[in-house]
Amino acid sequence: MSKTEPDKAEEAKPSKGRRPGPDKPAPDKSTAAKATKATKPEPTDAVEPDVYTADPVEVTREGAKDWSEPVGPLLRPGDGFDLATFDAGATPGWDGSEKDAERRMAALGEELSELQERLYAEGRSGGSRSVLLVLQGLDTSGKGGIARHVLGMVDPQGVALRSFGVPTLQEREHHFLWRIRNALPPTGRIGLFDRSHYEDVLVAVVDELAPPEELDARYGEINDFEAELAGSGTTIVKVALVISPQEQYDRLHERLERPDKHWKFSVGDLATRAKWPQYTQAYQRVFDRTSTEGAPWHVVPADNKWFSRLVVTELLTQALRDLNLGWPVADFDVDAARAALEETKDQGTTAS
Ligand code: AMP
Numbered sequence: 001m002s003k004t005e006p007d008k009a010e011e012a013k014p015s016k017g018r019r020p021g022p023d024k025p026a027p028d029k030s031t032a033a034k035a036t037k038a039t040k041p042e043p044t045d046a047v048e049p050d051v052y053t054a055d056p057v058e059v060t061r062e063g064a065k066d067w068s069e070p071v072g073p074l075l076r077p078g079d080g081f082d083l084a085t086f087d088a089g090a091t092p093g094w095d096g097s098e099k100d101a102e103r104r105m106a107a108l109g110e111e112l113s114e115l116q117e118r119l120y121a122e123g124r125s126g127g128s129r130s131v132l133l134v135l136q137g138l139d140t141s142g143k144g145g146i147a148r149h150v151l152g153m154v155d156p157q158g159v160a161l162r163s164f165g166v167p168t169l170q171e172r173e174h175h176f177l178w179r180i181r182n183a184l185p186p187t188g189r190i191g192l193f194d195r196s197h198y199e200d201v202l203v204a205v206v207d208e209l210a211p212p213e214e215l216d217a218r219y220g221e222i223n224d225f226e227a228e229l230a231g232s233g234t235t236i237v238k239v240a241l242v243i244s245p246q247e248q249y250d251r252l253h254e255r256l257e258r259p260d261k262h263w264k265f266s267v268g269d270l271a272t273r274a275k276w277p278q279y280t281q282a283y284q285r286v287f288d289r290t291s292t293e294g295a296p297w298h299v300v301p302a303d304n305k306w307f308s309r310l311v312v313t314e315l316l317t318q319a320l321r322d323l324n325l326g327w328p329v330a331d332f333d334v335d336a337a338r339a340a341l342e343e344t345k346d347q348g349t350t351a352s
């Protein structure tokens with residue numbers, strides 16, 4: 001960990017801009033980082049307080065295998081992307097074993113954890129940035145496991161987790177984005193949406209929960225909404241976990257065979273499963289219409305949980321790296337505070 005010691009931080013020259021100067025190494029030189037930066041519009045209204053040098057987090061990656069190809073761009077659905085022929089059991093970009101993946105996860109976890117703390121510190125110091133991970137996927141695709149195993153690696157105080165179920169009566173009285181706006185992560189936080197506004201163009205489309213024109217308008221409304229979020233400093237990372245019908249069968253079967261998993265089963269899951277082709281079509285349309293430059297989708301093969309967890313850890317870490325976070329410069333006189341503290345040094349330790 002490269003947490004800057006308070007006295008070291010003072011020696012360091014506070015950099016006005018956030019980006020490391022030419023003498024400083026850029027946080028990540030991978031093609032993935034460059035590709036992500038190239039396609040992301042710069043936030044317009046985001047507030048970024050002055051920081052000490054935004055050096056990349058130092059982590060030991062000894063023995064941790066790297067991707068053969070940057071995974072972010074690899075999983076973005078481009079022209080001609082066809083979900084119907086997608087291989088949910090593949091591990092694109094990863095030649096390593098499951099053990100290799102675990103090692104890389106551990107190394108990334110350290111980095112993610114420090115980046116999260118920097119983001120939180122920035123939020124506490126007047127910054128306005130946040131990161132929102134939007135997780136979609138059919139039942140048993142592993143959304144809960146992502147929350148536990150990926151977000152579980154960082155300080156829970158820095159995470160804002162929200163799950164979206166069938167809208168309540170109150171929610172139904174409002175526009176579909178109303179409950180979403182109310183659930184956005186506070187500044188400095190990593191938000192996780194377990195299901196999201198995309199349910200309103202998935203289950204809502206499959207089950208025809210609104211008139212066709214209204215459903216059709218939602219894709220554009222979602223794009224506008226996400227552009228607005230990006231503009232105000234929220235980096236959106238969109239992930240769809242894709243499992244095969246066979247894998248879902250196995251996972252549902254296990255939920256029925258194991259009494260300790262019965263609580264996870266819902267009879268409604270079978271009704272959803274019966275509409276597999278309709279959901280495939282609805283997801284395809286979501287990717288076709290809402291994978292934008294500022295908020296692209298990542299379609300993640302999720303039959304191997306270790307792989308999907310590694311991918312999401314990687315995407316989230318990269319999103320935070322791209323923010324070039326540093327430690328905020330103190331907004332008080334550090335020397336004066338130190339002197340004032342010294343004056344109190346013996347307080348409470350000697351009998352008066
Ligand atoms: P679970 O995530 O397994 O607890 O299930 C939540 C359920 O709520 C799923 O069946 C979703 O499809 C459903 N759901 C979530 N959002 C909406 C929505 N906007 N409209 C209708 N159903 C929804």
Ligand code: MG
Pocket residue numbers: 139140264266269
């Ligand atoms: Mg469920």
